[in-house]
Amino acid sequence: MTNTPVILTCELTKSYGSLAAVQELNLSVGPHRITAFLGQNGAGKSTTIKMLLGMVRPSCGEGTVLGKRITNAQENRDMRRKVAYVAENKPLYGYMTVEQTIRFASSFYSDWRTDVARRLLNEYKLPPQRKVKALSKGMRTKLALLLAFARRPELLILDEPSEGLDPVGIEHLLQMLVAQASEGVAIFFSSHQIAEVERVADHVCILDNGHLLVDASLDQLRQSYRRIDLVFASAPPEREFRIIGVEKIQTKGHQMSVFASKNAEAVIQRARDLDAVSVEVAPVGLRDIFLETVKEN
């Protein structure tokens, strides 16, 4: 197993006039893992993905996908053969039927798996003869996913793949992601479904205002983020807790709540040294990590 990143960017930047959509992004996405790409609407996720695929030209900086430079047209074509991509708006030809769309897509890819396409058509309950323009949003998403999952790519990039899907559809999507990952496919996907991300992802990147704020494994986040609720006999000594790893302190009367991205032990130790009446430590879920990180920025 090599550990060469499947996606690597160096100071990747995209500006639209005075608006910087993505700023000096240094991203390194490892192989053999599921990486989730989180951020609010307009954080720069889709712009980043489009730059990676060569669909949007970076203003400056550079990057490679599967070792191919994103700004080189020839290398870009080579790369696209090994990357399956599901776009955010699921662009499909409205005048084609489901069956025609699948046949059309299959003719482009040498890694196409007819058996998988047929199985998914069944599982997704897509009507083969219906025109794409007459599909519901959820069915459209399923068709776009089918076109990606029927291939055997080295890297799978999905932009908001769960949009429009009901809970059953989302569960099926996650199982497909796990199955693909089991076959050695690296997965990079953006999502707003934090609860789902928290289950399947190995690694999380949080983008806000074009900046990368968090780039860590979920195991690491689970083990290091803590909320420590303290009660003191007198006014809480807030200043004493401004140490490395403490991201936020809230005080209300005799109560103090500390949000720490690491170093929770030091906070607890300090609380005991300062005679806190009560010390309660709680883990922090990905939703709170995301919300706090984005708010602080």
Added chain:
Amino acid sequence: MFFKLNPTTGQPLYLQLMQQIRHAAETGALRDGDQLPGIRTLAEELVVSPNTVAKAYSELEHDGLLELRQGSGAFVTVKRRTRSLTDHVQVARRRLRDLIEQLREEGLLDEEIKRAFEAELLYPAEIVSK
């Protein structure tokens, strides 16, 4: 075997899986020689990254509780030592029951006892693991 992983407990999923497999071996729910599902099968069943299952299996192999055979899966190896742990756990549970009974008599509510336990469990584990 039924496993249940909780993504929000602040503990890596692979550790949860390891503990549940170990617990199953200690209670006898898993016996010596029992076969566990393959990495892909279990990952799809639990809807977690295959790396989570792979890491749990390989750590358990390192601990001597699982034997990974090329191409044929993971097999439980329960030694006598594991068995004696079951007795330990039972003794510990009896002591815990006594302690909780005592705390209740002293007027603590179950919710308060639970919170105190959780706080204490989270506290030293982090210091000990350093």
